[in-house]
Amino acid sequence: QSVLTQPPSVSGAPGQRATISCTGSTSNIGAGYDVHWYQQLPGTAPKLLIYGNKNRPSGVPDRVSGSKSGTSASLAITGLQAEDEADYYCQSYDSSLSGVVFGGGTKLTVL
Amino acid sequence: QVQLQESGPGLVKPSQTLSLTCTVSGGSITSDYYYWTWIRQHPGKGLEWIGYMYYSGSTYYNPSLKSRVTISVDTSKNQFSLRLSSVTAADTAVYYCAVGATMSIWFDPWGQGTLVTVSS
Numbered sequence: 001q002s003v004l005t006q007p008p009s010v011s012g013a014p015g016q017r018a019t020i021s022c023t024g025s026t027s028n029i030g031a032g033y034d035v036h037w038y039q040q041l042p043g044t045a046p047k048l049l050i051y052g053n054k055n056r057p058s059g060v061p062d063r064v065s066g067s068k069s070g071t072s073a074s075l076a077i078t079g080l081q082a083e084d085e086a087d088y089y090c091q092s093y094d095s096s097l098s099g100v101v102f103g104g105g106t107k108l109t110v111l
Numbered sequence: 112q113v114q115l116q117e118s119g120p121g122l123v124k125p126s127q128t129l130s131l132t133c134t135v136s137g138g139s140i141t142s143d144y145y146y147w148t149w150i151r152q153h154p155g156k157g158l159e160w161i162g163y164m165y166y167s168g169s170t171y172y173n174p175s176l177k178s179r180v181t182i183s184v185d186t187s188k189n190q191f192s193l194r195l196s197s198v199t200a201a202d203t204a205v206y207y208c209a210v211g212a213t214m215s216i217w218f219d220p221w222g223q224g225t226l227v228t229v230s231s
Contacts, residue, residue: 002157036217038158045207046158048219057219089158093216099173100160100216 003028004090004103011109012080020106022073022090028101030071033093037066037075040087040105049088050075077108085110113138115208115222123202123229129195133208133222140189141166146211147184147191148218151204159204163211164191198229 005023012018022035029035035053038046048057050066053073063078073092077084090103119131133147140147146163153159162172164182172180181194195202205226209218 034215034217036215038218045221045224046218047221048217051212051217051219052215091158091217097174099171100163102158102160105157 002104003094003097003101004092006088006090006103006106008104009107009109011111013111014080014082016080017076017078018080018084018108019077020075020088020090020108022075022103024071024073024092024094024101026071027096028071028092028094029068029073031095033095035066035068035073036091038089038091040089042086046089080110082110084108113210113220115210115220117206117208117222117225119225119227121226121228123198123227124231125199125229126197129193129198129202129227129229131193131206131208131225131227133191133193135189135191138210140184140191141186144213146171146213146216147182148209148211149182149193150207150209150218150221152207152224153201153204161193161195161206165213200229203227203229 037050039049040046053068054066065076087105089105094101114136116134123129148163149161164170179196184191205224207224209221
């Protein structure tokens with residue numbers, strides 16, 4: 001069981017908006033540690049999608065956004081495209097565990 | 112642009128030590144800005160942080176693996192390595208090396224990953 005909780009799956013039609021939640025606790029997200037998001041396409045290594053809660057690395061389109069509030073964070077993807085179909089992971093730091101923690105991952109299906 | 116490449120045996124026998132190397136290109140392993148990181152992914156499962164090392168020698172390990180893990184840096188070869196002792200089938204996974212940003216500990220970039228199977 002992951003320290004950060006994500007829904008196992010979300011789906012949306014092309015052009016629609018999808019949101020993935022990441023719920024933590026007062027020892028990680030709620031303690032002020034940043035949340036980062038990764039996209040993993042089938043058979044490939046994870047790729048950084050959002051860092052520092054809401055910042056996009058160069059090359060990530062602006063239809064991808066991140067937010068954080070309290071003990072949770074969210075990843076939103078608007079204008080869904082077939083190429084967005086992938087697994088998405090959130091990541092933070094946990095002071096109780098003294099280490100990096102990941103969410104269990106969410107599979108995004110574009111219908 | 113830093114690039115990473117994992118290398119090492121794809122098959123390890125139970126109770127033996129898993130050893131992997133990550134070769135860094137396009138950047139120096141002596142940089143003050145990075146943590147040199149190992150992460151693994153069990154087949155069909157999520158990501159698990161193994162640990163990271165600052166080039167000066169400070170190491171940080173996942174408490175659940177700490178007793179079996181060693182991460183080290185070879186500055187002469189611009190490489191860093193992972194050793195995981197007393198492996199079992201539960202250590203079968205894809206192992207990734209990655210660069211950790213010291214500011215807020217996100218990981219970018221990642222190596223392509225290497226599958227290590229523990230089996231006799």
